[in-house]
Amino acid sequence: MKAKEITVLLGVIGIVLMMILPIPTWLLDVLLVINISLALLILLVAMNTKEALQFSIFPSLLLITTLFRLALNISTTKLILSKGFAGTVVSTFGSWIANGQIAVGFIVFLILVVVQFIVITKGSERVAEVAARFTLDAMPGKQMSIDADLNAGLINEQQARERRQKVEREADYYGAMDGATKFVKGDAIASIIILIINLVGGFIIGMSMNGMNFQDALSTYSVLTIGDGLVSQIPALLISTASGLIVTRSSSEGNLASDLTQQLMSYPKLLYIVGGTVALLGFFTPIHIITTLPFAAILLYAAYRMQKNMERKQIEVEQQEEEQQIEEVRSPESVINLLQVDPIEFEFGYGLIPLADVQQGGDLLDRIIMIRRQCALELGLVVPVIRIRDNIQLKPNEYVIKIKGNSVGGGELLLNHYLAMSPGYDDESISGIETQEPAFGLPALWIDEATKERAELSGYTVVDPPSVVATHLTELIKKHAHELLGRQETKMLVDNLRENYPVLVDELIPNVLAVGDVQKVLAKLLREKISIRDLVTIFETLADYGQYTKDPDVLTEYVRQSLSRQITQQFSQEGETMKVITVGPTLEKKIAESVQQSDQGSYLALDPVSTQTVFQKLSEQVNRLLQSGQQPILLTSPTIRMYLRQVIERTMQDIPVLSYSELEPNVEIQSVGVVNL
Structure with missing residues (x-):
């Protein structure tokens, strides 16, 4: 074991021995001064911690200091009752508070005891209890938040492990503080009982055993009792305050002093109001302006200085932001942002x-x-x-x-x-x-x-x-x-559909088709202004026929046939005859003979003369319908619909090309023109 560890062990053993063995008055004076210094040190450390876990030893230290203080109480009680003198420290504190007036000193001491027990100790105990309860209740939510961040990739496994350990340490810490504050409460009660014992017991012993008269016994033991209570209550008050500060400290960027100055002094306008109010008290009340005016002037000057500092800091922040933006523009990485293209x-x-x-x-x-x-x-x-x-x-x-x-x-x-x-x-x-x-x-x-x-x-x-x-x-x-529907947008549609139809989506993607294949089919539908809102029907069709072909053109034709009711309602008026331009048999035969097969699928290889003839014949029919105020629709057989669409797509993109399989049987069709070669 190291020397520091041995020293701590010997110190705890020494505290226990103090309750049994007699202690000379000079050593007791030294120990009382050490007790006061240690309590002050603990208070200052508590004020300078940013979060509670930075002072994780505090619950154990609270128990040790309580035990040390009780041991000192017992030692001073033995000396008071046996010798009528408990050292220079106790006598000095008692004489200083009493100041020749025993009754006044005793009342002041009782007020200090009431403040320590009812206000500080009870408050610290309640705060520690509530903090422990809320910390334990919040543990499952914090654990789930850590797991969610880990699953989302926001943190790695090491960071998740560290955050879990911190949550567990917080729960253990506040649970320990809840128990440790009970010892502080018991210490306050014990101090009151020891006070009564010292006063009553000393008064009896002084008159019966030491031969003192009533006045001398009352004066001697009252001063000693007050002094003993002060040297124990003052450290107890400091440590109780420290425990309250520790459990009420929330996580922040600074310690208590910096947070107070930053947050309390962030409103110069309010300081103007306070300073003006204090000045008015001096002018319009019996309180003289000599008392209020200097303090009001200090507040007003502080508000002025704070306002100027805030304006200067604001200017500095704006300059730093401008410099940072300039540096970002100059940096090589800033070019990456220029690659972003808005849809x-x-x-x-x-x-x-x-x-x-x-x-x-x-x-x-x-x-x-x-x-x-x-x-x-x-x-x-x-x-x-x-x-x-x-x-x-x-x-x-x-x-x-x-x-x-x-x-x-x-x-x-x-x-x-x-x-x-x-x-x-x-x-x-x-x-x-x-x-x-x-x-x-x-x-x-x-x-x-x-x-x-x-x-x-x-x-x-x-x-x-x-x-x-x-x-x-x-x-x-x-x-x-x-053009606006890419793979990422398709993935979003797929995820939205999966919430209500998980079996359908899981069967299709990725077992039958990839997201890219589905995107190509949806894009081809949108290219011809066919709504893709009915994703259930589209995915059902793709799941049925995607096992036999991966060609997006062929799959699109199957989907269009499944959407026949939707397409019929889109291009026809209810109760009216649907007027169309039909494709003659010679043109259908020519297109069917011009279809070529390749490894990537089928394509149309129509000669330029025939293509020009198709454009000319179709333009005549389309212009005739447009002049009569009708919407031209081209109707053909299912086998050549997609190839005919490829022929006219560049020059007549807005002309709908439908097949017989895409129309409902109950719709009435009237041919108002025929395109032939």
């Missing part, structure tokens, strides 16, 4: 800032929220967050919409005007600035407020600038929805 961006010139500024009445943010909800309902797609920013490089009234950093649309707005679209005939009385509706490319006019009502009466469709932007943004999102 959707909406940029506008400074003249359109009122659209997005809520304080100026702009509701663009609310409209974007509704657009995301609309796309979720119509397409089954969770639209990413749309980044809105102003761009001084654009014209004042210009806006640009970007998908993954590339411009896909834009236009110009006149905020104080309305966009009026013609009903098919022009009214010469309606005048305005000629323009083009950005979403559908229709001819339109920018008209002012005075012309709005007349244009509506003439049959014009009149919309405000925010509605123009919202419509344009919605149509572009629908058009490029397949």
Whole structure:
């Protein structure tokens, strides 16, 4: 064993021997001074700890100091009752408090005992009990939090082990403190009983055995009793206060002194109020200004200095942040942040800032929220967050919409005007600035407020600038929805479906298809504006046919056939005949003969002459329907639908291509045109 360990063991043994063996008065004086110094040291250490576990030995130290204090009480009691003198320390403390007035000194001592027992000791005991109870109750939650962080990868196994050990040590510590404070309470009660014994016993022994008269016995033993109580109660008061500080300390960045100065002195305006109140007390009450004015001046000056320091620190923090940002820009790692590309961006010139500024009445943010909800309902797609920013490089009234950093649309707005679209005939009385509706490319006019009502009466469709932007943004999102659906977004949809259909998802992914395969099928559906909201039907179909083929084009055709009811309702009006352009037998035969097989799947190898002929014939039929105000729909057989779609995709992307298997049997179909070679 080391010398330090042997010293501690001998010290505890010496404390026990003090209760039995007589101690000379000079040694007792030294031990009393050591007791007071040790109590003061414990209090200062408790004030400078940042958290309770930094002083983990405190419960055991509390028991040792209590035992030491009781041993000193017993030793001083033996000397008081046997010799009528307990050393210089006890006599000095007793004479200092009594000061020639035994009654006053005794009352002051009793007040000290009441404060020690009722206020400090009882309070520390209650705080320790509540802290132990709440710490034990919080253990399961803390353990679960650690396990959750470990499973999420936020911490490693070593960090989790350390945090578990800390939680266990906290529980053990507060449990030990709860028990140790019971000893402090017992020590306070024992001190009161020893006080009574010293006073009564000393008074009896002094008069009966030492031959003192009443006055001498009362004076001698009262002073000794008060002195003995003080040299024991003062260290007990310090240690009880230290125990209260330890169990009430929450985890913080500093010790008690730094937290007090930082948190209590963080409100200079309140110090102004306090200083002003103290000054008013001196002016309007019998309290003289000589008493209050200096203290008020100190408070006001301190508030002024604190306010200046806070302003200076704020400036320093801002400068440090600016320097840090500059350093981040200069650092090589800052280039990584430039690689991030926003899925959707909406940029506008400074003249359109009122659209997005809520304080100026702009509701663009609310409209974007509704657009995301609309796309979720119509397409089954969770639209990413749309980044809105102003761009001084654009014209004042210009806006640009970007998908993954590339411009896909834009236009110009006149905020104080309305966009009026013609009903098919022009009214010469309606005048305005000629323009083009950005979403559908229709001819339109920018008209002012005075012309709005007349244009509506003439049959014009009149919309405000925010509605123009919202419509344009919605149509572009629908058009490029397949670009916004990546593997990560597909994984999110899969996880959402797994909550209600775990068996279906687990059967399909990854046993039958990978997430990437599913993403390709969903993207192909969105490319043709087919909603993927019914993921259950889509996944059921993929689970059935994914065992036989991995070709996303073939799987998409199977899924489209399973979504026949949805597709029928999307492209036909209830109770009305569905008018379509059909593909003639010669064209179907030509496309079927031009399909080639490869290791990656099948593809269409149609000669350029035939392709040009198809474009020409189909354009004639489409233009004829458009001129009559009808939506052109191309209907073909299931075997060549996807190949025909590949032919017309680049030039006629908005023309729906359906197969007979994708329509419900009860829908009435009318062919209004045939495309043949």
